Amino acid sequence: MPTPQQGPIGRRVARNVAELRAARGLTLREMSAKMGELGRPTLPSGIMKIEDGTRRVDVDDLVALALALDVSPNRLLLPESAGTDQGVDLTPEVTIPTEDAAWRWAVGEYYPFPLDAPTPASEVVKFMAANRPHAGADLNILEQQIAKHLASLKPVARAARAAEEAGVPFRVIVDYMRLTDALDTLEGQ
Template sequence: MPAPQQGPIGKRIARNVAELRAARGLSLREMSERMGKLGRPTLSTGIMKIEDGTRRVDVDDLVALALALDVTPNRLLLPPEAGTDKGVDLTPAVTAPTEDAAWRWAVGEYALFPLDAPTPAADVVKFMAANRPHASTNLSVLEQEIAAHLKDLKPVARAARAAEQAGVPFRVLLDYLRLTDALNSTDDN
């Protein structure tokens, strides 16, 4: 039987599964055992076929593989890094403009379309509300929270724009804000 035609995501999943399994020092047999414990029995030969691209991965496989490798499904779907200006093929006809854009879209922070026109703020908020239910459950609540803190948020927005203009990548800025408490760097020293 001929190998199924893989699209860009299928090829990337195959590569990512192989690289992550190897990085964790897991044999095919150990990976197969993990999949079985997760309720998605997959023979060692099945894992090998996934890695060489001759077996397609359905969404149930994807989630089980991610759990077995201790990553998110997005980590299997996308490139292992972000931060370059390389485009990311999502389908044979759709390419995210950069790795950052692909990752930001995948985690619900960024709407890819329309790529050629600015997205109104309301559309961005709707996209985020629909794709980040853990962060905000209700669009009107999010809008109210922003409005209630707008005076205090404006200097943060100005500082963020200044940092981006100074060359600080947006993802670094977000990570810094998320990790300031953990890094004990909330003071200006």
């Protein structure tokens, strides 16, 4: 039974740890051993309590659990899938409307706040620059580059919106754009 203090993310982490451990065929004892090897010793009973929600997970536990399960911390924090229309509770008072938006927010691609109004592009670019430092300084000039190439980009945006309306998940559109050269090569074979 979940602890009363545990919020929606804590409950989700508990479910995800249990599901991922089972999917990998790890026993509680094996998971405990992996946690020990990572410098975060946790008894099998502690793993069981994490999974049933009676033990809270701090950030150090979260990272060790993610390493032990070969996933990113985000995979433990968010639902398994993205692209559905189900909302994702972040706190008892904040729900991101879709799983896709929650994942895009978590990886620093998207700024959905405030939820009831469109976010100006300049705020999205600032969010991306602050949350994707691995992308380098390019994000700092993204707004200028978009403005410079706006005429060429507008048809791409219209096509992406049309694909979304036809049911293609946003992440598939983005991945297709990233893989276009490889996919074009495959089509020619």
